[in-house]
Amino acid sequence: MIRCLIVDDELLVRELMEDNIRQVPFLTLIKSCRNAIEAATIIHQEHIDLIFLDIQMPKLSGLEFLQTLNTPPLIILVTAYEQYALEGFNLQVVDYLLKPFGFNRFLQACNRAQELFSAQNNLRSKKNRPDHFFVNVEYTLVKIVIEEITYVEGLKDYIKIYLSSSAKPILTRMTMKSIEERLSSFSFIRTHRSYLVASDKITTIKRDFVCIHDKEIPVGESFKERVNELLNARGS
The missing domain is CATH 2.40.50.1020 (LytTr DNA-binding domain)
Structure with a gap:
């Protein structure tokens, strides 16, 4: 199960993603946050595998927040601004959801995250097993x-x-x-x-x-x- 965090300052977007996450069997929602400051607190309290991260937020943008994380989890960027796509992929995010997006596009991003999550777990397993x-x-x-x-x-x-x-x-x-x-x-x-x-x-x-x-x-x-x-x- 992939443990998820939503970070977005728009209530309607948070509610949409919360509903979408409930429909994906390999995802579980840990918390839905209004801004990056709340998210930083949750990350120190909970193990998070995947963040759905808005870019344009007050005080601290999603990209600024991402750059503060020493070992970031998997990231799916969620934004209404297409011009941030290149910068996001330079930070090695999983995917880039452009608002408004449908469930099919959301599920496509989640499947990509699951593939990377499984690959990372397999790599960790191989490193930890005796030779x-x-x-x-x-x-x-x-x-x-x-x-x-x-x-x-x-x-x-x-x-x-x-x-x-x-x-x-x-x-x-x-x-x-x-x-x-x-x-x-x-x-x-x-x-x-x-x-x-x-x-x-x-x-x-x-x-x-x-x-x-x-x-x-x-x-x-x-x-x-x-x-x-x-x-x-x-x-x-």
Whole structure:
């Protein structure tokens, strides 16, 4: 859910945007403010993801307010004056709504904001997730760099982890379910009950196999549809 703030000195515009926001399922309105001074207070009290910001306001204009923010949230400018568009986009705003605007144009701007919001969250998630883990190999902890994993092969209570940096796989006591859960936030595909494959390492796709260079990895019958869906989604 995207947490929104409206900042506009016109009551009718605020009411219109409040109604519009209620109709967009991924938006939630935190506060509607008459000016930038009120907005500054709210931003210090609440987490805000997106501001619908008027430009022409008394005391402090929308652009002046925007320049006071060290780490501004996503911004959609709302104004009756077209000449401010270039300056707004120089400040890397999401979109520019020219009054009067209809719901279709409002929704278009919101969809653009949602795309950027999702991209930012994905980037933060990637930065925060670990890039390695340790496994026990003959009473020794061995570091596994996730980016180097090409595929994993299950052998009852053990797994073999194949790495791009090593000709010999790492054999450790772990179930396929456990390693799949550990790698769930990365691009791995379960192709078979005994195989988990790094999708970005796949070089060729055959009828019953995916290949990493000359290594053929089986695709189980019950996994084929899901494998095709995931690979097609990532290739599009």
